[in-house]
Amino acid sequence: MIFSKSYCPHSQRVKELFASLGVDYNILELxxxxDGANxxxxxxxxxxxxxxPNIFVNKVHVGxxxxxFQAHQNGLLQxxxxxDSVHDYDLIIIGGGSGGLSCAKEAAILGKKVMVLDFVVPSPHGASWGLGGTCVNVGCIPKKLMxxxxxxxxxxSDSRKFGWExxxxxxxxxxxxxxxxxxxIGSLNWGYRLSLREKGVTYVxxxxxxxxxxxxxxxxxxxxxxxxxxxxxxxxxxxRPRYLGIPGDKEYCITSDDLFSLSYCPGKTLVVGASYVALECAGFLAGFGLDVTVMVRSILLRGFDQEMAEKVGAYMEKHGVKFIRKFVPVAIQQLEKGSxxxxxVLAKSTEGPETIEGVYNTCDYTNVPTTVFTPLEYGCCGLSEERAVEVYKKENMEVYHTLFWPLEWTVAGRENNACYAKIICNKCDHDRIIGLHVLGPNAGEITQGFAAAMKCGLTKQLLSDTIGIHPTCGEVFTTLEITKSSGLDITQKGC
Structure with a gap:
């Protein structure tokens, strides 16, 4: 099917191509x-x-x-x-996020006829977005930018100490x-659409x-x-984010789905929850100078190393984020309208038997590098110390750790001994590193490289044999000497 205009030379070229191929086609000269305009x-x-021309071949939008002509040259048109299938498509994917798009592109490369359906149901406050899913629109990308x-x-603030007036x-x-x-984000949405079109995937x-x-x-x-x-x-x-199921939640509360495109500054904010999303949002809101409080049901960063989680919380608290621990909200009331x-917020204590609700997936996250983009970033790969004890037993482990002071923090007078690094080693397997954790600037960039090394079976000896790049934060892993079991002091007295 060719949607054309009779005077268009590009449309004429397409008609000539189909005629040369001996293909039957329908034309609508707009x-x-x-109702051509409609x-x-x-x-x-x-x-x-x-x-x-706007061309469809066997119900697939080609462009x-x-x-x-590109499709003709690479064989896709043929x-x-x-x-001549009994179905319109070989594959229909419902969902245009990272998983759906990857699946669609791979199937198209393998010669399959593919459609992607992606529709974002607006949040209770009307937030919606384009192709690309959570990560692009209301997750990793806007979160990292904020x-x-x-x-x-x-x-x-630091620049004054470096002479900027x-x-x-x-x-x-x-x-x-x-x-x-x-x-x-809009440019990324468009890029995903273009990529699907180039691969002959129908997007609806x-x-x-x-x-x-x-x-x-x-x-x-x-x-x-x-x-x-x-x-x-x-x-x-x-x-999508789960609402609290209490009076006033959907009427008055926003979630991360709304925050990243919010047209007004949220002002004084209560963040309910202590997941990485909650702490990241609380961190950057406080960084903008807002009054921020985090209400925590039980523990910070469930599933992460708890020593690191508490250090994250302590740093945030020192830098202005308030925490209300062991409480959950029970009702939200509006006192004043406005933007x-x-x-x-009415809340109750959670002291007593803890109940956990929600959906959990079964993916194995061992050796998947992760970073929590709190004000002081936390990067990790492998097992938490708690999980390592469960799997390997404490007597079969050795933990090397240190506090450190980034060089760029020294002149600015930022606090010493806030940044922390540790590795967890399996003594029964040549001190293979089974957990690596870092709390400090650019933790994500640091962790990514060490994750590749851990995939290759990184051991403590190999790490010690590696020459560190000085002066960097990452080099701290090449000079770890103090074990937790020794009880020696790890505080730093200089850079």
Whole structure:
């Protein structure tokens, strides 16, 4: 099917190509029908392409003139023309996040006819977003950028000690930051759309529902419904933040889904929860100079090394984040309307038997490097000390650790002995490193490299044989000497 305009030379080239291939095709000349403009608007809605020719082959949107000739050269067009399946697609993927997009691209590379459905149900406060899933839109990307914004504020403060003089009062502009971040995210959304189109994957911004075996209904934001069939389906819908299930939560509270595109500065904020998302958000909000309190049900960073988690909390507390421990909210009341307005939170103590609710997945996270982007970053790979004791027994382990003072913190007068590094070794396996943890600047960048080494079976001896790059934070791992079992003091007296 070719949507064309009779006077368009690019459309004429495409018609000549199909004619030379001996392929039957239908043409709709948009300049020769009464509702041509409306059809072109609908095509823009469906394909995000506003030019002609706009070409579909066996229900797969291929694109314009350049795309169809590219598909002809790389063989994709021939594959699409030969399709004669009982289903519309080989594969339909519901969900356009990291998993869904990766799956779609790989299937397309293998010559499969693929469709991706991605529809973000707006949050109770109306937040929605484009293609790319949580990470791109309401996760890793905006989180890291807001974290960076907060770090720049700290750098401004530090700069005076390095000789920078400025008299103007420095303040943070929330609107400027969010607009810049959302602009970047928009470019990523477009890049994902373009990548799918280049690989011949059909993308539809619609909500998918199964109506019978091998058949789904797709409903777009205007309520228009279409039906599609496929041999196989992949459900890659991910998850959304869970509300508290208490009076006033959806009416008055926002989640991380809303925060990253919030049009106004949230002001005084209560963060409920102590997961890495909660602490990261609390950290950068405090970095912007906001009054921030974290309400913790039980422990910080469940599933992470608890010594490191408590050090993260202590650093945040020292730098202005308040913590209310062993409490959970039971009701939210609105005292004043506005943006942000004013809310009252009623809470109760959690002292007593603990109950845990929620969905847990079964992925093995051993040796998957992770970083928590709290004001002082926490990077880790491998086992927490608690988990290592469970798996290997304490007598079979050795823990090497040290506090350290980043060089860039010395002149600025930032506190010594706030940064910490440790490795956990299996004595029964040549002191192989089974856990690596670092709390300090750029912890993510540090951890990524050591994670590769751990995949290769890094041992304490190999680490000690490695020459450190001086002066860096990462070099601290090459000079670890003090074990926890020795009880020796690890505080630093200089750089």
């Amino acid at each position: 300049d020769q029908v009464d 059809v072109q608007e609908m095509l823009l809605e469906i394909t995000n392409q506003k030019t002609v 314009g003139c350049d795309r169809i 594959k699409l023309l030969q399709e 974290h960076q914004a907060a770090l720049l504020g700290q750098a401004l 400025y008299s103007q009062q420095v303040k943070h502009n929330w609107e400027t930051m969010t607009q810049a971040i959302q602009s970047h 911004n619609s909500y998918g529902e199964f109506v019978e075996p091998h058949k789904i209904k797709a409903t777009n934001k205007k309520g228009q419904e279409t039906y599609h069939t496929a041999s196989k389906f992949v459900i890659a819908t991910g998850e 942000p307005g004013k809310l009252k």
